[in-house]
Amino acid sequence: MPGVTLEARELSKWFGSRTAVDSVSFTAREGEVIGLLGPNGAGKTTTIRMLSTVLAPTGGEFSVAGVPSSRPADIRARIGVLPESAGYPAHQTGLEYLIYHGRLFGLSRDEARNTAVKLLGQVGLSERAQSRISTYSRGMRQRLGIARALVNDPDVVFLDEPTLGLDPAGQREILTLVRTIAEARGTTVVLSTHTLPEVEQVCSTVLILDKGKVLAAGTVADVTSTDANRQSGHLRVPPAQVARAKEVLGGVAGVSVLSDERRDVIAITATDGMNAALSAVVDAGIPVLSFQIDGARLSDAFLAMTRGSTS
Amino acid sequence: MRLLIAALLLALLPATASATVEVAVAETRIDSTVGAYLNIRTTVTNTGAEPTGKLIAHLNVASLNDVYVDLEDWTAAPTQSVEPLAPGESAQVSWDVQAVNAGVFNVYAVVLPNGSSALAVSPPIHVEVAGRRILSAGGALPIALIVPLLLGLAVYAVRRRLRATA
């Protein structure tokens, strides 16, 4: 079994009286891609900032690659981080930027240059190595950020919302890169996101956070099965009847109306099958134009667990 | 006028018997140009056996070649007070004066002891003030133009480099 590279115990952070992270504990192993899931404000970024020693925890402790949190500089030497909304010096070239960060991690000038050239190749930026970062697209900057996170050949890589603001092609490129990092290098990757398909695609384990607390942890299959009886579905009714249908569904025990994805489609979840929901709508004389059961997915478990925060 | 005021002050202060004071100057000759500041430094020493009372030190400028001297123009504060000195004790007294006229002058300091003792006078400092050296504005013009021009070129080069690699 691969060794433990990351271990957090009862990690907490308060900002004044507000609790951002509340007693979070988990472990991650070599080569594992762990998805940190949660709605906005769940505490994902704060957790990553604590684990990357940028923020001091209010309570609890952690270790990275066996280095305890009491030695922050040594931890920083063993991790790579792509911060959320990272900024880049616009006037530097991608190559200059990576060489500089390589030097900050103690590489000699030549080592830093060689590493920078290699990493730029791995993230597909070789051709733009000598261009100013100000001319890079958002996707290119994210790839440069990932290259920067790898400049010290880290044991653990934290990627905070790496696909935010990218088009589907850009998202796919980044996720492929994430998988490669974990598989080829044996690096532990902590991927923070609120985009569920990403997690299902690349993560071996997930940690669902809400309001700073861990709601569920384990493999994707484990977490999905914690809410196995819950089913979700989409019900399409005439637009004029949507409000009434929601009212009717709201009165059915075990059925929850989730969100308005489209004007005429109602997303629902039910704990004991969909029959009761469907009967109630039909009995109320509302025409059902279409009905689709989505089955049990990570997104269902996530939405069910974080209903209060996401609605 | 100031001497008169000093003498009046002297008369008003309580007498201290047989105090003897000497005034020495740091240099005996100064060559300068008109408009320059001169720092006149003196040392006042109590050479008597008794402590002095509070002393008044006064600077004066005398012209040796009939150039008109208005002491007010040379210094705004020719008179300074000196704290009482114990026997053998010294105090440094200095004046910043501006040589406002060209010519040859003697500058000297007078210390007025308390009571009926005689005035103590420093040796004169021979001051020769040469006529004003005039720097032409034209001399400064090349520097005033060249330095910003060179830096302007540096700014242009940096901007161009940034644009070229953008």
Added chain:
Amino acid sequence: MTAAAGERTRAHGWRIIAAQECRDLWLSGRGPLLLFAYAVLLSAVTYLAATNQILNFLEQRESVNLVLQIAVAVGVLLTLVVAADAISGERERGTFESLLLTPVSRGAIVLGKLVAAMSLWGAAFLVSVPYLWVLGKGVAVVGEAVALGLVIGTVLALSMAAIGLVISAVSSSNKVSLAVALFLMLALFAPTQLPAMPTSSVGDLLVRINPVTAGMHYIQLVLLKGHGWTQDLTYLISPVVAVVAAVVALAVAGPRIVRLAGGVGSG
């Protein structure tokens, strides 16, 4: 990261940061542009001073003193502004977190940024030398003026750069940092414009406790009034105290205040 790499980071981290910060300052256009504006100002003052020597009763030493005082004041101001932008500016540009994520210590980050800010003072000082030379040549005052500018200017610039970094580190935004720094600079420099402050004992005390006015007054005493360098050393107490206090405060508080978010009490 190897042990050798860790050792290199500990030993040279500040130098790597200083070198990069200097490159950013001087090759991104901001440093040369500030220096160009500085040179234009000194050119104008020098030309006017030289003209006034002919028209008015402005002695050559007074011209040199005037230009030196302006050179030091504006040079120190520019250093303070660059220092005040160093941390809060990076926070706003989003590049500070990447720096905090390296194994380089917070102290090394501060030291690197301090050196970069001081490079602006060094350059400003070099630019001022030809102006001092052209006004002071012929009266054997140039060497003294240059030495005074270097010593007093460096002491003042170092103290202001250290204070600027502290302001930058604790400010909630870059705007706040720059505003506080400029206010501080005005508050410290305004008394230099008051006439004949040291003639009263209270005025003299005010001049002495303000490091900027004390430093400027010392320059005036040596350069203009012909005092010896050691004659009025007491005027240098407050500049020296300021630089020691600011650097010590930065060294002690640096690790705590150099963090991701600015503002008092933020985490």
